[in-house]
Amino acid sequence: MRIPFVLAATVVLAAPVLAQTATPAAAPTVAATPAPTGAPSPNLLLAPSPLPLQYPPFDRIPDADIGPALDQGMAEQLAEVAAIANNPAAPTFDNTIVALERGGRTLGRATTLLMSLTGADANPARLKLQADYATRLAAHRDAIQLNPRLFARIEALYQRRAALGLGAQEQRLIERQYHQFLRAGAKLDEDGKARMKAINAEMAQLGARFNQNVLAEVNDSAVVVDSLEDLKGLDDEQVSAAAAAAKARGLNGKYLIALLNTTGQPVLAQLENRALRQRIYEASVARGSRGNGFDNTALVSRVVTLRAERARLLGFATHADFVLKDETAKTQQAVNGMLRQLAPAAVGAARREGAELQALIDRDQAARHQPSFKLAAWDWSFYSEKLRAEKYGFDESQLKPYLEMKNVLENGVFYAAGQLYGLRFKERHDLPVYHPDVLVYDVFNADGSQLAIFLADLYARPSKRGGAWMNAYVDQSGLMNQKPVVANHLNIPKPAEGKPTLLTWDEVTTMFHEFGHALHGMFSNVKYPSMAGTKVPRDFVEYPSQVNEMWADWPSVLANYARHYKTGEPMPRALLDKVLAARQFNQGFATTEYLSAASLDQRWHQLPLDQIPSADGVMAFEARALREEGYDYDAVPPRYRTPYFSHIMGGYAAGYYAYVWSEVLDANTVQWFKANGGLKRELGDAFRAKLLSQGGSQDALTLFRGVVGHEPQIQPLLERRGLVLEKTRTAGSPQQAAQP
Incomplete structure (x- = not known):
């Protein structure tokens, strides 16, 4: 059943950073195209597209x-539905x-079109449509799902589903x-x-406003720099891009x-100017709480209140209880247990990393005959890069000259998919x-048949929301004969x-991650569209994409795409080995910044x-929640x-833990791949x-067990991230199996 829930929902997000590509010269651009003179053009949204797939x-x-x-679609x-x-x-199936x-x-x-374009290339007309239709679409959904006659038919089938002689996929659909x-x-x-109905209407409107x-706040908070000297540390391309961005806003010479x-x-x-680093960091963390026209604190309070009220209406104590009942985690206790088990190890590792960075700062300042200073959040990335160079050379x-965007995409991401899946x-x-x-x-199977069409939209722009995500313009469906x-x-x-x-290494990893979501969508082979591709529990959806990250530094894949953008020379083996050796570098920071956000979502x-x-x-509650969960280390903010926090105003509310929950499955699966060749x-x-x-045609954990052959275990994740739980370090006992 295709019922539109929220105009900004059915997309799959990613936690890391992002990537890029060259523009095909012949590719036509589009936006809102005016209708030609004469007879009005037909509305092409009213029928399936005549284009391929x-x-x-x-x-x-x-x-x-x-x-x-x-309007016509509703x-x-x-x-x-009335029929x-x-x-x-x-009622029959x-x-x-x-x-x-x-x-x-x-x-x-x-x-699908409006949701996709407001995320990827918003303009005033599209944003107005999003705002205007958010409440109407919520009401439309309610008119269907609160229809008593329709529900009575579904309930009758549900009650006698075992006697209908249906296949497993059909029973699951009921x-x-x-x-x-x-x-x-x-x-x-x-x-x-x-x-x-009233709650859903208000929440839809508030969700559109939040996005x-x-x-708007990301664009409004951009930092203006007056002096070229202040940009020391950036390369020529980055400086040119900053100058061009300023010129586009009428800030010539800035x-x-x-x-x-x-x-x-x-x-x-990269920036050597500490004061500028602080300005950028403080501009970043102040977004949405500055008391300006884009302040989201009142909106957050209202949305969380409405979610809690809706949960109570449905018989749940909290919104988290409502959400988790439908996920593989099932309970707050399971999620809290995992997060609180990992938090001390992550924060402990981050503090040890911070101590190393502080020692580096002290040495660096002493060599300059300058007084030292306390490590702050805006210093972490700068000095961790210095420490990486010191430790790993x-x-x-x-790395970046060997990581040209389109080469990474075609000779890395696509190459790995060719080797693994043909x-x-x-x-x-x-x-x-x-x-x-x-x-x-075009994407083809090994036998030459067409599997799918894939779009890669890799560059940032002011009209595009932040983050990284996958979406489907057309879902696979055997019922509808759709690829x-x-x-x-x-x-x-x-x-x-x-x-x-x-690209940075994070951007490379993100490209592989998002393509894992794309593979999940492209490989879908189910009959019913509501079960297609990534329509799986939220705490399972990140699992295939995280598995796909393993190929980013797989030696044969890395050797195929890590080539100098000017000379085509492969990345020197010595540098490649250093990259592989540094896999666990800064994992305390990375794990802590993620877990603190996941814990904040749950709180x-x-x-x-x-x-x-x-x-x-709102902000006082955030500070108290982080402190009480053990994230009281200011140098590593969430x-x-x-x-x-766009994830939790969209489809990841009470579900941001899904990344680490899925990573437990991912780490087990990577272990399975490696053990088998x-x-x-x-x-x-x-x-x-x-x-x-x-x-979504089968139970998620059943699918996992069908691949790796056992229940999920947390130890592979701990080993990957270089984390050791206190009881493991002192007692030396093996970890209990985790049940995501």
Whole structure:
């Protein structure tokens, strides 16, 4: 069943950083295309696209057509639902469940396009549509899921599902539909349903506002630099890009440092000017709580309150209880137990790393005959790069010339997929794109048959929200005879015209990560669209993408793409070995900044309704929660602070823990790959057949066990990150198996 929930929801996000690519010269650009003179053009959202695999005709869909398509799509789906609900025939799997799966196609196309474009290339018209339709789409969803006649038919099928003679996938679909309607409030009384509708309408409106505030605040908080001298440490390409960004805002002769939507900012690793580092850091962490027009503190308080009220309506003590019941974790206790087990080891490792950085600062300042200073959050990246160079003999600046964006994509990400799964990729320039930076590829199976179409949108721009994510323009479905069209979105800073795009190692890892999501979508081989691709529990969805990160530094893959952008010479073996040796470097920091954000998410959503702070208490609650969870180390702030924590205002509310929960599964699976030979076709084919192709058609942990052959264990994750739990260090006992 295709019911649009939120205009900014059904995308898969990533935790790391981002990446880039060269622009195909022949690729057409599009935005809102005016209708030609004469007869009005047909609205192409009202029918399946005639392009290959129903690829969206971006160049022929003006923004003005999206609203009418949403209106018609809602009307069509309500008529479809009425026909199902009022069918005089007894409910059957085909006339109820399959009919719902077939419905809502027009609305699905229109919401997918608007959701995707407001995330990747927003403009005032699209943002207005998002705001205008958020409440209406929430009401539309409620009109379907709170329809008593429709629910009665689904419930009747659910009650006798075992006697219907259906296959396992069909029985699971009935169960999913039934529980989805229950969680929407289908069994509430009329007063409860009325309140649920009001909550959903308000939350949809607030969610759209939050996303728009975050995008506006990132742009508004960019740091203006007057002097070239202050930019010492940046390379020529970065300086040129900063100058161009300033010029674009009418600030000729100045430099503009754009921000990403994370607490830490990449340039902090390079800038020698400590005062400027502090300015950038403080601008970053103040976003959303500055008391300006983009302040999100009141909005956060209200959204958390509404979520808690909705959970209580549905019989749950808190929003976290409501969310986790439908995930593999199941309970607050399971999530809290894991996070609190890892926190002391992570913070302890971070403090040890901080002590090394402080010693380096002391030595560095003494050599300059300058007084030392206490390590602060804006110093961490800068001095950790120095420490990396001291310990391992290299820093990011030595790696970047070997990490040109399109080469990483085609000779790294695609190469690994070819070796492991037999895939082949061919760039094409004949399909329209919504922005000239977007690359398009046909994806073929080993037998030459077409698997999917893949879009790579890798550059940052002011019209694009922060972070990295995957989304599907067309879901795979055997029922609808559809093959997937999927996209990856990153936020790699674009260099000045004519300059190469050279990546950081984090950006390389993010590119592999997001392509893992894309593979999950492209390999989907299920009948029903609501089970396709990444439609799995939130704490399982990151697992395949994290597994795909392992190929970024797999020796044969790395050797294939790590080549100097000017000479084509491979990365020297000595440098490659240093990269591999430094895998666990700075893992205390990386783990702590993530876990503190995950714990903050849980603390917000485990609050009972009567304990949620008002707007003026939001930041105080954040500080207290972090301190009480053991993250009282100021040098390592959370990856996201509450007012710009987009994950938890979207699909990851009470679910940001999913990255580390999934990483337990990932670390076990990496161990399985390595134990069985690594980058081998037979292993890739098995992973594809047993897990990646199954979507949500089977229980998530059953799929995991079917690949690795045992229950998930936490020890491989600890070993990977170089973390040792206190009881392990003192007692030497093996770790208990974790049950994500």
